[in-house]
Amino acid sequence: MSAGGSDQPPTSQGRKGDKGSVRTALAGLTTRGRSFLAAGVAAAVCAYVLGQPDLLRVGLLLAALPLICAAVVYRTRYRVAGSRRLSPARVPAGSEARVHLRMDNVSRLPTGLLMLQDRVPYVLGPRPRFVLDRVEAGGRREVSYRVRSDLRGRYPLGPLQLRLNDPFGMCELTRSFSTHDTLTVVPRVEPLPAVRLSGEAKGYGEGRQRSLALAGEDDVIPRGYRYGDDLRRVHWRLTARYGELMVRREEQPQRSRCTVLLDTRGLAYQGAGPDSAFEWAVSGAASVLVHMLERGFSVRLLTDTGNSVPGEGADGFAGANQESADAAGLMMDTLAVVDHSDGTSLSRAYDVLRGGNEGLLVAFLGDLDEEEAAVAAKMRQRSGGAVAFLLDGDRWVREPNGAPGPMNGQEERLRMLREAGWTAVSVPRGASLNELWRQADRDRAGVMTASAASYGEGRS
Secondary structure, three states: OOHHHHHOOOOOHHHHHHHHHHHHHHHOEHHHHHHHHHHHHHHHHHHHHHHOOOHHHHHHHHHHHHHHHHHHHHHHHHOOEEEEEOOOEEEEEOEEEEEEEEEEEOOOOOOOEEEEEEEEOHHOOOEEEEEOOOOOOOOOOOOOEEEEEOOEEEEEEEEEEEEEOOOOOOOEEEEOOOOOOOEEEOOOOOOOOOOOOOOOOOOOOOOOEEEOOOOOOHHHEEEEEEEEEOOHHOOOOHHHOOOEEEEEEOOOEEEEEEEEEOEEEEOOOOOHHHOOOHHHHHHHHHHHHHHHOOOOOEEEEEOOOOOOOOOOOOOOEOOOOOOOOHHHHHHHHHHHHHHOOOOOOOOOHHHOOOOOOOOOOEEEEEEOOOOHHHHHHHHHHOEEEEEEEEEOHHHHOOOOOOOOOOOOOOHHHHHHHHHHOOEEEEEEEOHHHHHHHHHHHHHHHHHHHHHHHHHHHHHO
């Protein structure tokens, strides 16, 4: 990007343009410059009243010096180019990113003293300021600063401002670059253990679910031979019937599917800030998304509004034909800016899920009343396995130290989900998702063992 200071100075376009130029130049006077100007005017008035020509010359000198400096600084046009680089451009909440600034003098003349200032939101830290010595013709200077935020989001950086002043400190003008960059602060991701949750839809990397290898709509039935097809796929019986080479369909491994449901209803959570229940749920959803993508799953992020992060397919799943890093980046960018919704029900999410078997379902749910708990219970019918992390926002607000207290219907909601086939886990304040993930695996394994024992007793 090029500095605003490299633009051509304003041209005189009548009296209005002249007034604007004078106003801009005088607005750049510093406290020292205004003091000199006031002292010069006062000295000139006193000299006129007292009839002292020597004092008049001193007053004119004092008044002329800041005016001359303002005119020189206003007419200064450095040809300076600058660039900004973020390392990294996507950073977890609570971690630091470094911003690298580079200034190049693209003119044939050296610059004077340059003062740089970059605009950053207050949540990222103080506004960085740098003083650069004289930059030779064709030279460059590089500086850097660090930013950090405990709050996820997308934060603009810039534009970079170039502050020009004269050697006497009488005038200071600011000119801005035209572009800015964006720092994305994503939720914290907690590494999860590779447990084997029963009921997962299996795929390569985690199992061997098979699907037909379709190269197009015409592959629904055996099709004609195409150049490059393996001769071992030739279907000889159909070839004899149709009089041309026909190839048969083959099976190939298909990735398992996992849907991560994030409850964003504003009424389901209480409190705000990095330690709130909602932020824990967002961080938990991000951790599960990254974990399942690393295990080779095709993953979809779904919210209570029924919206999902779009993948390559029309079903909203990402990771099947995309690089896992790209899919994770897309979902993390979405979670970086997700906020409370105005919805009051999980019915929209249920409408999306009831379209068919969606594999493993992992849900992060806030406060549920009896009606919404019933809707959540029905979601289990459309999944191969279901794990729910249920947060009680009221307990998070009333019990900041995680002390045990009355459940206020939480146990009843857990019971409803478990009876519907969910592996439901209550989330106390400050809980580690790593431990809750292991607990969900143990609970599911215990239910399966008890079911197998009951089945064996019934047959005997």
